[in-house]
Amino acid sequence: MDEFQEILQDFLVESFELVEKLDEDLVELENTPEDLELLNGIFRVAHTVKGASSFLNFDVLTHLTHHMEDVLNKARHGDLIITPDIMDVVLESIDLMKALLNTIRDTSADAGIDVSACVARLDKISGGDGEVAAVESLATPVEEEPAVEEELDFDSMSDEDVEAEIERLLNQRQDEDKAKRAAKIASGEKVPEVPPAPSEEEQKETSSSATPPPPPPPAPVKPVPVPPSSDAKAAAPAKKAPAIVEQTIRVDVKRLDHLMNLIGELVLAKNRLIKINDDVEERYEGEEFLEELNQVVSIVSLVTTDLQIAVMKTRMLPIGKVFNKFPRMIRDLTRELNKKIELEISGEETELDKSIVEEIGDPLVHIIRNSCDHGVEMPDIRVAAGKNETGTIKLKAYNEGNAIVIQIDDDGKGLDIDMLKNKSLEKGIITEKESDTMSDKEAFALIFKPGFSTAAAVTNVSGRGVGMDVVKTNIEKLNGIIDIDSELGNGTSIKLKIPLTLAIIQALLVGVQEEYYAIPLASVLETVRISQDEIYTVENRSVMRLREEVLSLVHIGDIFEVDRILDANEYAYVVVLGLGAQKIGLIVDSLVGQEEIVIKSLGDYLKGIEGIAGATIRGDGGVTLIVDVVALMQMAKGVKATVATQAQTAQISHEKLKASDYKVMIVDDSKTDRMIMRKALESTGITLVEAHDGQEALNVLKSGEHNFDAMLIDIEMPRMDGYSLATEIKKYNKYKNLPLIAVTSRTGKSDRMRGVESGMVEYITKPYSADYLSSVVQRNVNFKSEFL
């Protein structure tokens, strides 16, 4: 039973791949009915499936493919010209074959599908007594007879061959599996046989080397859209030495996924290593071992990156796998809609992560259906408009930086902006005011709004209740961006920009207060630094002028409910986010840098939190949340401006009206020392706050209760010493200019140097006179003499 299952699995994988290729070939065949190589290739597919299914006792499938084979064989011998009507029947039979294969996959049996009607039609064609065939066929009945005979003869022979072949190949494969070697069919084993056999063998060759993917589909399948060449290879066994067949190995996708996860961990560890290396470098500058460490770190980092790319590549599939089904779809649509449409495909060899390839199919189907249905006009209208009667839809894929772009262009009627606006107004998607201020791009983007459908009449083709908004959601789920452009009368162009992989992305890390967030770099257009007075408030919203545009702003803290304890600096950083036509400026406190991050889910408990797409683990082991730019843009609409008002209040509190408005913190672990300082400063009337050590001082600062004008810091303290404290304080924008005064008995030159390095502005050595301390403090806080 197990053995049967194994054979069955192989059979299914192989058949599905053959069938996939078949679709493309058949459409191609309709255009060039005389292409004998193409016909041969298609015939062999039907033949292979038939042979294998009869061996596995799938009678219904055998029955169907047998009759398909009859028709194709006739065509192959020139007894039959493939007309669109015949093609319809053939395509129908292929659909049935697919359905049967699906049933077999699910139930291990091929019952439940009625093929008799289709078989009858096939018979009609091949039998030559049917109307269709009789009219179309150029061959006389006399000529037909031998063809059938020959066919039968061929059939009985090759059936045995197929069985023998399958058994032999299976044995071979099992052996190879044991040996864990790439699937390689030894040419030496090939026994000299009757003519049909070598071609059969060759077909097996190509298909067996074509089967190993999911992940890396090897050469024979790759150049899909140029079927003649791939078929030529298959059709000319003599020219092609079996040894050249690309060596592949079939791997369970789960293993690759696991590998990808492990790489993810490794990337995290690498980031961490780099961070530690930087720290060590800072601390032990000039030491000899540093160079060695540097070398090792850079090698590890390099190899990790390469490894990541390599593993990513194993998961890559050419997008042709998705594009394949479109020629057939367009063909069916044109017949259904009575339009004339040509599909041009390019860049199908562009590779994408397997998981994305799987997700991208449906949105593309929808877009193309839309283009056919709503985009391209009826032939007579096209002619009237001075266009070519046949409409063209161009489907192309290409790489752009770290992303791949899929572009769908049609030369149809284009989008009518006024119509779009009116429709949206009617449906209440936008308001009158919005419609007036809307840019063209924004108007085009209306078709992605939920509840929008441009077709006046709902047709079978595209209008099925699911609109383009579903397409948009699906693309955005992949971290992709959708962009639309159109010219009235000249056509529409839709661009999908999709990241190469889902698991690891480039991100911009930004800081707000003490928190950090990662923003996917794909949606970051630019970053700018502006001063607070460049922010204007319009209708309760913050905006800024960015070159020629007015950009609406939102503070990341308002979106993520960050308590703003530490006031914003005089300057703000604005990250300009772009998603299609939408743009928004996100105000952050600091920009940390660009980093490669591994996306991790927040788990079931926290999933679906608005504005958060996931989390990542940073080099220091901490967790950083990843911003969901799509959701953020939505949320930004509901957030009121707080930026400007904040800055104002901060200004007011800096005004000093009396001596006690000045605040100085004394940080010292010795009570006596604190006493001495207090005594020295008491006479000035300055408000004094005490802390016992660095940690406590930092907490006081963070609590935001006080606004300090200066700090007196002892160096020797438990928990956190003065240097570390100073370094920590200087990390905050708000305290960049807070004067830190060291008060210590350490008098060494190197101590002073360290003090300066950590950001201390003054260095008072113990013992000191009360007056000296007081004067230093007064100087640093800009104490107004009239308060004395």
Added chain:
Amino acid sequence: MSDKLKQIINKQAEQQDVGLDQSNDIVQLVGFIIGEEEYAVPILTIQEIIKPIPWTRVPQTPPYVLGVFNLRGSVIPLIDLRVKFGLGAKNHNDETRFFVLKQDDEVAGFVIDRLTAAIRLKKTDIGPPPDTIASAESMIDGVGKQEGKILTILKVNKLLERDF
């Protein structure tokens, strides 16, 4: 010699019997304190107990969700049981622990005030929760009686269930 062997085998058999008895009648729990009360969860639902480590706040969550933390490469939510039970937050101290509970594929960390002990309770010593709070929505699985103390046994699946 063979007698000795027999004895040993018999002894082992006896011990196994005892072991079986235990697994049938005895529930193993780990007790912990939140506020003034002692609570417990079944020992097998605990993945690990760790000392507090830094975590990252997650916005748009109720106050009792402190955020997420990194447990050897996994991002795990952290829930403050004090806040969840309406007691108000408290600074973490030396006795504070993170309980990492796991059931099926759900994992979450819970902040507790103090660990007490591993507890073995006879099933007969565990009563149903008081009628007033016994409902499907209740987080309480039962009440254990132990030398004059009362122990609230929590439903782990309820703890791990998102309720916002």
